[in-house]
Amino acid sequence: MYHPKSVSTLIGELVKLPGVGQKTAERLAFFILKASKNEAEKLARAILDVKGTIRQCSICNSIADSDPCEICGNPKRDKTTLCVIEEPHDLFAIEKTGGYRGYYHVLMGVLSPLDGVGPDDLSIDGLVNRIEKDGIKEVIIATNPNMEGDATAMYISNLIKPLEVKVTRIARGLPMGGDLEYADEVTLMKSFEGRMEI
Amino acid sequence: MPLYHTAAVVLRRRNFGEADRIITFFTHDFGKIKCIAKGSRRFKSKLSGNLEPFTFLRIIYFGKENQNIYQINSCDIIRSFHKIGEDYKRLSICSYIVELIDTMFKEKDPNRELLGLLLSIFSLIEESSDVDTVLRIFEVRFLSLLGYKPALDVCVRCNRPVDRVIRFNLIKGGIICKNCFRNTRHEIEISRGALNFIKKSLTIDLSMMGRLKIPKGLEKGIREMLHSSLSIRIGKRLKSYELLISNHSRNS
Ligand SMILES: [Zn+2]
Numbered sequence A: 001m002y003h004p005k006s007v008s009t010l011i012g013e014l015v016k017l018p019g020v021g022q023k024t025a026e027r028l029a030f031f032i033l034k035a036s037k038n039e040a041e042k043l044a045r046a047i048l049d050v051k052g053t054i055r056q057c058s059i060c061n062s063i064a065d066s067d068p069c070e071i072c073g074n075p076k077r078d079k080t081t082l083c084v085i086e087e088p089h090d091l092f093a094i095e096k097t098g099g100y101r102g103y104y105h106v107l108m109g110v111l112s113p114l115d116g117v118g119p120d121d122l123s124i125d126g127l128v129n130r131i132e133k134d135g136i137k138e139v140i141i142a143t144n145p146n147m148e149g150d151a152t153a154m155y156i157s158n159l160i161k162p163l164e165v166k167v168t169r170i171a172r173g174l175p176m177g178g179d180l181e182y183a184d185e186v187t188l189m190k191s192f193e194g195r196m197e198i
Numbered sequence B: 001m002p003l004y005h006t007a008a009v010v011l012r013r014r015n016f017g018e019a020d021r022i023i024t025f026f027t028h029d030f031g032k033i034k035c036i037a038k039g040s041r042r043f044k045s046k047l048s049g050n051l052e053p054f055t056f057l058r059i060i061y062f063g064k065e066n067q068n069i070y071q072i073n074s075c076d077i078i079r080s081f082h083k084i085g086e087d088y089k090r091l092s093i094c095s096y097i098v099e100l101i102d103t104m105f106k107e108k109d110p111n112r113e114l115l116g117l118l119l120s121i122f123s124l125i126e127e128s129s130d131v132d133t134v135l136r137i138f139e140v141r142f143l144s145l146l147g148y149k150p151a152l153d154v155c156v157r158c159n160r161p162v163d164r165v166i167r168f169n170l171i172k173g174g175i176i177c178k179n180c181f182r183n184t185r186h187e188i189e190i191s192r193g194a195l196n197f198i199k200k201s202l203t204i205d206l207s208m209m210g211r212l213k214i215p216k217g218l219e220k221g222i223r224e225m226l227h228s229s230l231s232i233r234i235g236k237r238l239k240s241y242e243l244l245i246s247n248h249s250r251n252s
Helices: A005-014 A022-034 A037-053 A088-097 A124-134 A147-163 A185-193 B082-086 B088-104 B112-127 B131-145 B192-203 B206-211 B219-234 B239-251
Strands: A078-085 A102-106 A138-141 A166-169 B003-016 B020-027 B031-037 B056-062 B069-079 B167-169 B174-176 B187-189
Touching: A005 A022, A078 A088, A078 A124, A088 A102, A102 A124, A124 A147, A138 A147, A147 A166, A147 B082, A147 B088, A185 B069, B003 B031, B003 B069, B003 B088, B003 B112, B020 B112, B031 B056, B082 B088, B082 B112, B088 B112, B088 B131, B088 B219, B088 B239, B112 B131, B112 B206, B131 B192, B131 B206, B131 B219, B187 B219, B192 B219
Parallel strands: A078 A102, A078 A138, A138 A166, B031 B069
Antiparallel strands: B003 B020, B003 B056, B020 B031, B056 B069, B167 B174, B167 B187
16 A cells, blocks of 8 residues: 555554554554644654653663552551562553562563573572561562563572572462363363462 | 475474464474474464474475475374473473583584483483483483594504593583593593493484482583583583572572
8 A cells, every 4th residue: 555655654663663554554654643733642652751751770670660569668568578570561461460569670681591581581580688687578470471571580580589588489370251161271181289278 | 386295393482572483393204393383372273282492293384495494284293292391300300401502513514312202312312310420321321422432442642542531521522531631621520430421322222211220429420521521512601501500509
């Protein structure tokens, strides 16, 4: 399809976004075209602002508008628990549940030898430091439930156990709302390993 | 569009788009292939738990014959090898094995011997307490599969028996006698014990591999000799190997 140059530039930028294909990019571009100048400026400014003000929290490594971030700066949270996650977006997902009141530590990745990511590439020293000086009693490892996430959890667990801290791993089990017969084999097996008394 | 049925090992996977993954398989019938697993990063997907690295499965996929990326229809686990991921060292070793295969094999070039070797090696790595030796055996067998089986019977220059081995020529991939030895960086020193280990690795039955041991003191020599032999054939640095070596120096 033929587009004026400025429109095809916009489509070319939108198509780089995750989950956006050519068709969606075209739809978004035409939506922006039809929107008022004010609306378009708000969008453009929001994009610039996020790049201008966002920074990395020097305590937990998450991304935030301030340093320390809102969570690390909140003294009302539970100081004895620390939740270890791979990426900042995991923090947002857990916060959305509203069920966790402790602090976080973002590793900034996961052990993945095939991608050339080893222990030195993750924020593991920072984690050990925090456990040693912040009086943490429990470390909840919430890396993704896959091969790399498990390997990272085991590696960290072996490393910090000597610090006399309780180390737990988030449960792996069956997703809510599903039927047992449709669960994949590994999930089903892990749900037996992680069974609990009721 | 044709449907393909085969058995396969997951070599690697990478995220693609919003919730998809692209999986590289080594299949029994078609060699290395790439497939897209739609929606497989969602917890609800039936594919999600089944496509972890090293898993051995039966897969059904489809796509046009000359396509580069097929689409997975369904898969069933034959064996998961999930214990490999419970230990970083085992994961590092298997990642290196997978990177070797991914680098050295073109797509759609089936090799059933390799698949058999791979399954035996994964199973040993899950169980063995001496995973370094298992890796060395794999490297020897892999060289041989690529057509570079170490020549250990007679001197590769003069074809005469070698009574006292002094050198191994990395380019020719075989031993050199005292008379033919030249002072180049491709001819490295090698011990009698190391040669014996490599000889045994080449011939031992896959089910007996767990019994083979590297004699004390020879670990480093054998590791370096095999790595140099492979490096010459690969022609590039492998990320996973560098991490493996940095683990070594971390632990010693
Ligand atoms: Zn923070």
